[in-house]
Amino acid sequence: xxxxxxxxxxxxxxVAVLGTLAVTATALVVTQPPPATAVxxxxxxxxxxxxxxxxxxxxxxxxxxxxxxxxxxDAGGAFHQWPTVGGTPVDAPDASxxxxxxxxxxxxxxxxxxxxxxxxxxxxxxxxIVNDGRLVQPAVQNPQDPNRNKLFAWTEFTLNDDGLWINxxxxxxxxxxxQTGLKKGDGTVISTGMLKPDGYTNVLNALNGTPxxxxxxxxxxxxxxxxxxxPGHAIETGQMDANMMAGYVDRVWAKYANEPLTVAPxxxxxxxxxxxxxxxxxMRFTNASGAYVTEFRKPSSDSIFGCYKDLAxxxxxxxxIARTLCAGFHRTTLLTTTTQPGTSTSGFYxxxxxxxxxxYIHEQMANGKAYGFAFDDVLAQESLVHDxxxxxxxxxxxxxxGAATPIAGSDGGGGDGGGGDGSTLPQGTGPVHxxxxxxxxxxxxxxxxxxxxxxxxxSGNAAxxxxxxxxxxxxLGRCMDISGGSTADGAVVQLWTCNGTGAQxxxxxxxxxxxxxxxxxxxLTAVGGAPLRDGQRLEIRACSGAETQRWTF
Numbered sequence: 001x002x003x004x005x006x007x008x009x010x011x012x013x014x015v016a017v018l019g020t021l022a023v024t025a026t027a028l029v030v031t032q033p034p035p036a037t038a039v040x041x042x043x044x045x046x047x048x049x050x051x052x053x054x055x056x057x058x059x060x061x062x063x064x065x066x067x068x069x070x071x072x073x074d075a076g077g078a079f080h081q082w083p084t085v086g087g088t089p090v091d092a093p094d095a096s097x098x099x100x101x102x103x104x105x106x107x108x109x110x111x112x113x114x115x116x117x118x119x120x121x122x123x124x125x126x127x128x129i130v131n132d133g134r135l136v137q138p139a140v141q142n143p144q145d146p147n148r149n150k151l152f153a154w155t156e157f158t159l160n161d162d163g164l165w166i167n168x169x170x171x172x173x174x175x176x177x178x179q180t181g182l183k184k185g186d187g188t189v190i191s192t193g194m195l196k197p198d199g200y201t202n203v204l205n206a207l208n209g210t211p212x213x214x215x216x217x218x219x220x221x222x223x224x225x226x227x228x229x230x231p232g233h234a235i236e237t238g239q240m241d242a243n244m245m246a247g248y249v250d251r252v253w254a255k256y257a258n259e260p261l262t263v264a265p266x267x268x269x270x271x272x273x274x275x276x277x278x279x280x281x282x283m284r285f286t287n288a289s290g291a292y293v294t295e296f297r298k299p300s301s302d303s304i305f306g307c308y309k310d311l312a313x314x315x316x317x318x319x320x321i322a323r324t325l326c327a328g329f330h331r332t333t334l335l336t337t338t339t340q341p342g343t344s345t346s347g348f349y350x351x352x353x354x355x356x357x358x359x360y361i362h363e364q365m366a367n368g369k370a371y372g373f374a375f376d377d378v379l380a381q382e383s384l385v386h387d388x389x390x391x392x393x394x395x396x397x398x399x400x401x402g403a404a405t406p407i408a409g410s411d412g413g414g415g416d417g418g419g420g421d422g423s424t425l426p427q428g429t430g431p432v433h434x435x436x437x438x439x440x441x442x443x444x445x446x447x448x449x450x451x452x453x454x455x456x457x458x459s460g461n462a463a464x465x466x467x468x469x470x471x472x473x474x475x476l477g478r479c480m481d482i483s484g485g486s487t488a489d490g491a492v493v494q495l496w497t498c499n500g501t502g503a504q505x506x507x508x509x510x511x512x513x514x515x516x517x518x519x520x521x522x523x524l525t526a527v528g529g530a531p532l533r534d535g536q537r538l539e540i541r542a543c544s545g546a547e548t549q550r551w552t553f
Contacts, residue, residue: 039390048396089136111159170230249304297310327378355372435547525541
């Protein structure tokens with residue numbers, strides 16, 4: 001059974017109205033035990049404007065509470081159903097909420113809905129309704145869409161009795177930077193979606209330096225950048241070759257005409273496996289008993305980038321296979337790993353033909369997580385946070401250039417969260433990421449006392465899996481330690497038997513993302529300066545807020 005996710009996570013592109021997209025409410029049905037604490041009818045959502053822009057922001061809370069009702073919520077959390085109309089689209093009621101000015105925050109009430117929180121800069125968005133309240137969403141790949149020349153983005157969420165799921169998304173395009181997050185029942189704030197410094201510009205420059213992937217952006221009439229289109233939409237606009245993935249698909253089809261592909265789509269049930277072989281031009285799947293399940297014709301590039309059409313994914317075993325295949329095509333792992341999706345992320349996007357859009361976005365996210373395509377949640381690579389007993393939600397509009405700051409009280413890392421005072425070491429287990437997304441690493445996974453720590457490309461292995469408990473950070477059964485208990489600049493940070501001394505105590509400053517050793521008052525630092533590189537060793541140095549001293553979890 002798949003885990004729940006926001007129901008408006010992906011635009012359903014099958015129904016076009018006036019060139020824009022009619023979105024229907026679809027959901028995975030997930031049976032869960034009743035929550036220990038009832039989620040209230042609304043929770044506060046704080047929207048902070050750190051964009052550095054002077055134009056007015058407009059907010060929209062759109063979605064469905066279920067039972068086929070579609071509508072919007074006002075700032076107080078009251079739900080309003082769209083009016084009943086016929087087959088001719090008409091203007092929707094104005095659902096906009098005047099948002100905060102630059103440098104300010106405002107709090108609205110978020111009700112139990114599954115939907116989107118849109119935000120736009122400078123002008124209101126245009127929505128229409130048709131056929132008994134179906135909403136016509138913006139579709140910027142259509143040059144006639146009234147929102148084509150407007151600057152906007154959205155976060156997606158589901159709030160219900162089982163909690164809050166909220167994510168950032170780049171499935172359709174990368175545009176105005178923002179973060180999203182929530183406050184858990186224990187007061188911890190977790191967030192996701194924060195770009196690295198100049199991350200938006202870095203994605204654009206990387207794409208424009210990659211043959212076949214340049215010129216994906218859309219500009220306003222005044223020449224300003226509005227967004228970078230996802231490849232599926234770029235195919236629609238003619239900005240990308242419609243056969244971009246065809247050569248890779250041909251190689252996949254040829255490989256599995258001669259050997260089996262194993263799909264194990266359920267992490268909670270690894271024994272559930274499906275075997276695929278290409279026969280007569282289609283990939284035919286059987287289950288463990290050899291019974292036929294489904295088959296897929298050779299997918300088009302559009303089907304791959306949209307995870308639809310040839311790779312349509314209903315909410316059953318067929319869909320589980322389809323979404324795993326789609327993720328494998330985006331990440332181009334199907335030629336190197338014959339069991340999909342596998343367990344490691346180290347081989348993602350390594351082929352010369354790959355989804356560079358998703359690749360570069362992940363590289364520029366502070367925590368490495370994004371929704372670069374519809375099923376980026378395969379192997380949990382999505383920019384999503386969840387809690388079963390949320391007390392607040394957050395959306396923060398970030399600057400287009402320079403460095404963003406994490407949502408107040410969080411570490412910007414998307415999952416573990418920081419202490420509410422910004423100094424408590426976030427508790428949990430997982431990698432510790434440097435500012436460039438690399439991981440704190442135990443060289444050669446050698447746990448001997450005195451092994452100096454480094455940063456390295458993330459591989460997801462035990463040498464990069466750190467448990468944060470109290471004020472200690474440990475891996476391979478030993479602790480992150482300052483050699484000799486030194487307090488001097490340049491003291492080596494190493495692995496050492498855990499002993500509870502001040503040399504192994506750490507706090508986290510969420511505003512600067514610094515790991516501080518209280519005994520010395522100094523910060524964990526990657527030696528050698530920026531840009532950060534694989535193999536840089538770690539020391540403590542006087543805290544400066546530099547890129548070499550920024551860490552996320």
